[in-house]
Amino acid sequence: MTPTGTAFYVTTPIYYVNDAPHIGHAYTTVAADTICRWHRQRGERVWFLTGTDEHGEKVLRTAQAAGVSPQAWADRLVAEHWKPVLATLDIANDDFIRTTERRHEVRVQRFLTQLKDAGHIYSGDYEGPYCVGCEEFKLPGDLVAGTGEHAGLQLCPVHSRPVETVAETNWFFRLSAFAEPLLAHYEAHPTAVAPHSAHNEVVAFIRSGLQDLSISRSSFDWGIPVPWDPSQVVYVWFDALLNYATAVGLGDSPELPGGSKFAGTWPADIHLVGKDILRFHAVIWPAMLMAAGLPLPGQVFAHGWLLVGGEKMSKSKLTGISPDQVIDHFGVDAFRYYFLRAIQFGQDGSFSWEDMTARYTAELANGLGNLASRATAMVGKYCGGVLPAPGAYANADLALADELLAAVQDADAGYQRLDFVEGIGAVKRFIDAVNLYVTEQEPWALAKRGDDPVARERLATVLYTTCEALRAIAVLHNAVMPRAMGRMWSAIGAQEGLGPIGEQRLADVSAWGQLPPGVTVTKGAALFPRLPEEAPAGA
Ligand code: MSP
Numbered sequence: 001m002t003p004t005g006t007a008f009y010v011t012t013p014i015y016y017v018n019d020a021p022h023i024g025h026a027y028t029t030v031a032a033d034t035i036c037r038w039h040r041q042r043g044e045r046v047w048f049l050t051g052t053d054e055h056g057e058k059v060l061r062t063a064q065a066a067g068v069s070p071q072a073w074a075d076r077l078v079a080e081h082w083k084p085v086l087a088t089l090d091i092a093n094d095d096f097i098r099t100t101e102r103r104h105e106v107r108v109q110r111f112l113t114q115l116k117d118a119g120h121i122y123s124g125d126y127e128g129p130y131c132v133g134c135e136e137f138k139l140p141g142d143l144v145a146g147t148g149e150h151a152g153l154q155l156c157p158v159h160s161r162p163v164e165t166v167a168e169t170n171w172f173f174r175l176s177a178f179a180e181p182l183l184a185h186y187e188a189h190p191t192a193v194a195p196h197s198a199h200n201e202v203v204a205f206i207r208s209g210l211q212d213l214s215i216s217r218s219s220f221d222w223g224i225p226v227p228w229d230p231s232q233v234v235y236v237w238f239d240a241l242l243n244y245a246t247a248v249g250l251g252d253s254p255e256l257p258g259g260s261k262f263a264g265t266w267p268a269d270i271h272l273v274g275k276d277i278l279r280f281h282a283v284i285w286p287a288m289l290m291a292a293g294l295p296l297p298g299q300v301f302a303h304g305w306l307l308v309g310g311e312k313m314s315k316s317k318l319t320g321i322s323p324d325q326v327i328d329h330f331g332v333d334a335f336r337y338y339f340l341r342a343i344q345f346g347q348d349g350s351f352s353w354e355d356m357t358a359r360y361t362a363e364l365a366n367g368l369g370n371l372a373s374r375a376t377a378m379v380g381k382y383c384g385g386v387l388p389a390p391g392a393y394a395n396a397d398l399a400l401a402d403e404l405l406a407a408v409q410d411a412d413a414g415y416q417r418l419d420f421v422e423g424i425g426a427v428k429r430f431i432d433a434v435n436l437y438v439t440e441q442e443p444w445a446l447a448k449r450g451d452d453p454v455a456r457e458r459l460a461t462v463l464y465t466t467c468e469a470l471r472a473i474a475v476l477h478n479a480v481m482p483r484a485m486g487r488m489w490s491a492i493g494a495q496e497g498l499g500p501i502g503e504q505r506l507a508d509v510s511a512w513g514q515l516p517p518g519v520t521v522t523k524g525a526a527l528f529p530r531l532p533e534e535a536p537a538g539a
Pocket residue numbers: 012013014015016023024025027028053240241242243272273274275276277304305306307312313314
């Protein structure tokens with residue numbers, strides 16, 4: 001539980017349904033899921049929300065081009081792609097919100113009315129550049145000059161496409177009034193935007209001055225009607241940001257289930273976002289909450305982009321790689337592991353099949369996979385598949401238990417600050433230490449000494465120590481690789497001896513000697529099998 005007593009509440013951005021997911025979207029969702037699984041194993045009450053962003057011109061135009069209604073389009077994309085990808089990625093979300101759901105729409109309308117009644121909304125004229133790809137009103141300084149086929153035009157730097165000019169009478173939110181309160185908030189809470197470079201960017205942006213924000217559109221009708229002016233629909237970002245609060249009951253009276261859900265969940269502890277949508281989350285969203293007198297989120301963390309050819313991977317630029325393409329080749333656990341392990345969270349990273357293959361082979365197949373198969377095979381061969389009881393511990397065994405203690409502390413510290421490279425790396429260092437231990441203790445040589453009672457006892461201790469280390473590794477890597485670690489947990493007899501892996505607590509993981517001698521150990525199929533010779537076509 002967080003200091004306020006509410007659940008540990010984590011969100012992903014809600015994804016546009018104009019297209020199917022690519023691995024950039026999967027990256028955010030896997031990171032959020034891994035954080036949530038870690039905190040569940042810390043024994044915290046966790047709430048994990050993801051979902052889809054379905055209104056606005058981008059989705060409308062995509063549906064029109066396909067000749068279907070935007071609702072039918074959104075329904076199809078959610079059913080065929082956005083929900084199934086969660087199962088593909090082993091995501092354990094608690095809720096999935098769609099912005100076309102009634103529970104969202106009524107709460108958005110109520111929120112808007114509240115803000116208008118409090119004087120934060122007024123009518124005005126808007127004229128300026130708009131990027132439909134970003135669904136964002138742009139400032140002239142944000143744009144870049146076009147070249148080639150776009151010569152003479154102003155382009156959105158993210159989409160490399162010309163912006164459009166919007167000129168409408170709209171409803172405005174008095175965002176400018178919140179510049180000072182936001183600066184004061186970020187001064188008092190310097191980690192509310194992370195990493196630190198993102199904090200600096202947001203503070204500099206606010207200091208440069210905030211303009212009021214147009215929060216409605218009148219030239220199309222695919223959106224939530226403004227409650228007092230049905231000729232306008234709510235601007236898609238104003239609608240979308242509210243999902244984090246509407247999904248947990250925003251504005252419901254305390255006696256209703258939604259009201260008590262809100263009291264037990266809000267504020268969010270972590271909003272994970274890509275760096276392209278940082279300002280929406282760290283400027284507009286907290287200002288909206290301030291206007292409504294609601295508590296602000298604990299942290300907005302902006303991660304980097306997955307790059308292809310040095311540019312943000314995107315479907316619109318035809319560089320999107322689908323999660324299935326990568327998972328069919330490497331498996332879901334390696335997918336989850338690789339992106340968090342290889343890219344410092346908060347920085348950009350390039351995806352390449354070669355790098356992923358190298359790390360898969362070194363760290364997963366040869367590192368952890370080989371350790372698990374060696375240990376389980378030896379218990380099978382030398383002990384008839386029954387975990388032996390350890391004899392007296394030697395220094396080498398005790399040293400491993402000490403290394404485990406350090407690994408748990410380092411991993412927890414890493415995960416707490418969303419430093420996955422360190423969180424996962426601390427566990428990897430322990431795996432390396434266990435592999436070295438097995439190599440040095442040479443249990444196969446002890447086994448060759450036949451019935452020599454000293455050698456038998458030492459063999460039992462070494463095999464027990466190795467399996468006990470695997471028990472801890474399974475719990476520590478369960479957040480990032482739940483499927484493979486569940487299999488390893490069963491293989492070493494821990495399911496039989498200790499119950500479900502998800503119920504193991506991180507606070508207890510370093511207590512040595514939990515695996516009960518006598519449980520059945522089975523070798524089973526390789527956790528990280530040898531890769532197919534060929535990379536997928538087009539890779
Ligand atoms: N609908 C908005 C978010 C609204 S949240 C209230 C949106 N959707 S999106 O589908 O375009 O992007 C969702 C997330 O995916 C963003 O965090 C974005 O940064 C992330 N990514 C999209 N492409 C990405 C990469 N190539 N790499 C990493 N993340 C990327 O924005």
